């Protein structure tokens with residue numbers, strides 16, 4: 395096939411790679427253990443593609459492919475906007491985590507990761523446990539975000555929450571003219587690992603916090619600990635609030651919820667908060683709701699594992715690096731205003747600009 399014809403391919407898997415800009419996608423299969431995994435390497439201009447491994451019972455292979463492509467692309471932007479020398483990658487393992495996992499299964503996956511010679515670096519994601527990471531690390535050194543018991547950096551959530559908190563403060567600075575959150579009404583949806591630490595920062599500062607979680611136990615614990623208010627799962631979208639902080643699921647900013655929101659700011663930890671990153675980014679802008687791009691303000695976790703990857707991990711240094719989120723977020727919100735574009739688009743533009751510029755430095759013409 396001639397190059398011209400190749401350029402025109404727009405359907406099938408290569409069509410998706412072309413449209414989303416992926417470098418490489420690796421399909422891994424092992425009959426003996428039943429392992430089926432896909433490693434998506436989106437972009438390695440800035441450095442090796444780092445991103446966690448997610449195990450999920452996908453209903454079909456296309457769903458798994460779509461997930462790995464979408465997630466690995468997101469990692470490229472997250473690393474680039476955070477100023478890290480990392481590219482974007484992600485892996486998905488297809489199947490029921492409760493039925494398929496074994497030492498051999500995870501070690502086989504580790505061998506596949508190792509075969510990429512460090513072009514892809516894996517970490518923990520949904521349905522991966524400490525024991526799984528231990529098995530993977532028996533076969534490859536290209537793994538990070540390990541628990542402290544294995545000499546790693548441990549739980550990244552406090553660093554993520556700190557970054558989200560600072561991102562929220564810099565958004566407040568842009569919108570209210572001051573970054574003080576004293577007396578601001580903040581609704582935190584999801585008080586898991588990140589949400590819980592975020593609530594702590596907010597309460598400490600003097601914000602009026604309302605929480606929601608499907609876990610009654612977690613809600614009860616935080617009400618007792620911090621005296622925060624609570625709200626129902628659906629009512630949260632109609633709440634009279636200054637700031638909405640999605641810290642549970644993705645896609646909570648959509649056709650149904652945006653028209654109901656009464657807040658001035660959306661700033662939270664959840665990945666992929668905008669159901670449609672273009673349409674819903676602009677819907678928020680049209681409603682004069684300022685959105686702190688999720689992939690920027692939740693990058694603390696990535697910053698943390700990057701520090702582990704560099705060696706001589708030090709939590710203080712990781713937290714200091716996460717502080718840059720404040721200024722970067724402010725620059726993005728200003729750029730969005732100047733260019734009259736959504737903050738999501740401004741953040742992607744900035745990330746792409748860095749990849750392009752550093753790429754030119756690395757490959758002089």
Ligand code: NAD
Pocket residue numbers: 550551554583584585586587588589606607608609612627641642643644663664665692693695696
């Ligand atoms: P987690 O699993 O510890 O917490 C999620 C919480 O959300 C849980 O308490 C869960 O009960 C609750 N929840 C689930 N569905 C809900 C719903 N429909 N309504 C209300 N609450 C619901 O996860 P986490 O580590 O705190 O991460 C939270 C979000 O932030 C996720 O989207 C994650 O992808 C993202 N994130 C996390 C990190 C990190 O360092 N942990 C880094 C970047 C992004």
